[in-house]
Amino acid sequence: MDQDLVVRAPSPQPADTGAGSLHTRTILEGVGSYLPRRVVTNDELAKRLDTSDAWIRERTGIRQRHIADDDESCAFMATQAARQALENAGAGVADVDAIIVATATPDQAFPATAVRVQAALGATGFGFDLSAACSGFIYGLSVADAFIRSGQARGVLVIGAEVYSRIMNWEDRGTCVLFGDGAGAVFLRAGHGHGTGADRGILSTHLHAQGELGDILYVDGAVGRHDRPGHLVMQGREVFRHAVTRLSETVTEALAAAGLEQSAVDWLVPHQANLRIIDGIGRKLGLPPERVVVTVDRHANTSAASIPLALADAWHDGRIQRGDLVLMEALGGGLTWGSALVRM
Ligand code: UT7
Numbered sequence: 001m002d003q004d005l006v007v008r009a010p011s012p013q014p015a016d017t018g019a020g021s022l023h024t025r026t027i028l029e030g031v032g033s034y035l036p037r038r039v040v041t042n043d044e045l046a047k048r049l050d051t052s053d054a055w056i057r058e059r060t061g062i063r064q065r066h067i068a069d070d071d072e073s074c075a076f077m078a079t080q081a082a083r084q085a086l087e088n089a090g091a092g093v094a095d096v097d098a099i100i101v102a103t104a105t106p107d108q109a110f111p112a113t114a115v116r117v118q119a120a121l122g123a124t125g126f127g128f129d130l131s132a133a134c135s136g137f138i139y140g141l142s143v144a145d146a147f148i149r150s151g152q153a154r155g156v157l158v159i160g161a162e163v164y165s166r167i168m169n170w171e172d173r174g175t176c177v178l179f180g181d182g183a184g185a186v187f188l189r190a191g192h193g194h195g196t197g198a199d200r201g202i203l204s205t206h207l208h209a210q211g212e213l214g215d216i217l218y219v220d221g222a223v224g225r226h227d228r229p230g231h232l233v234m235q236g237r238e239v240f241r242h243a244v245t246r247l248s249e250t251v252t253e254a255l256a257a258a259g260l261e262q263s264a265v266d267w268l269v270p271h272q273a274n275l276r277i278i279d280g281i282g283r284k285l286g287l288p289p290e291r292v293v294v295t296v297d298r299h300a301n302t303s304a305a306s307i308p309l310a311l312a313d314a315w316h317d318g319r320i321q322r323g324d325l326v327l328m329e330a331l332g333g334g335l336t337w338g339s340a341l342v343r344m
Pocket of ligand 1: 051236
């Protein structure tokens, strides 16, 4: 692990509130999502590829994926998800100081998707995109938490938005059946707690990267290059092997940092790459399957959007409640990986 870049969020600092023991906490106030209209089933893919519904379900758990039409751009989907997150939080555009969009598939090299979203919302403040592939949403939460706890922003939208259908090699059955499009968002706001695991808000985030593994999952071109826009290339079995190990480590690390036992976790909201990986982490945490939020069957792997999409699913249908302890984890190209522990 020596070669890893390890970034740990600092312990919460006492807030300058005059109340003595109060600490600034980043509270997750609202959640939103957007899924493209068009659904593509495994059987539809099997009509033009040497694959089958049975293989895809058995090896990954995926039944279908949403694929964006031309009018469903990365910025459009991000904006729709952001609007819903603000509405769900009971917040307005004036409450937004910063917008962070985690994406590997922006519509343009620049300006950032985040400023397109800012314009569409009519917000002010600052915004930028963040590139950490499938770990992008966890990275975004960590960065937003640092902004809020340092006092640089009070209200932050963190959005994961992806159009992976644009970077698929649709001839490669080993990758194109695995991914889907969509966007998910959360609205985070400065609040206060007592610096314990009982506080609402982000309790810890942990980020990792191991660049020497950059070539086991990458895109062989660049966004905006019409001659070579790039396709996703993956050594699936290798990524799988690293995912199982690193994600196990990161959930243990998250709980240890918060001084919490695994029995304290109410919900696992994992990155949705493969049901076999998700089940493995759920078992490691001793969670019954109904406490693990699964959307990979319906959404496939939506990279940086997968965690907020899954969170939105379980939040809006009432499974996840205020006060519940939610553990999120992801691993993706980079390799990058990490976790966030949040009391809703
Ligand atoms: O989100 C970023 C992180 N990504 C991940 O975590 C993904 C991690 N990896 C995985 O989820 C799995 O490795 C895959 C789902 C990508 C592949 O599953 P696998 O069990 O590792 O299969 P494999 O790649 O070892 O391939 C097994 C066989 C091969 O055939 P042979 O060589 O044994 O004859 C493949 O050619 O399955 C074949 N295969 C397919 N067959 C039917 C690969 N893709 C397909 C397909 N349909 N779509």
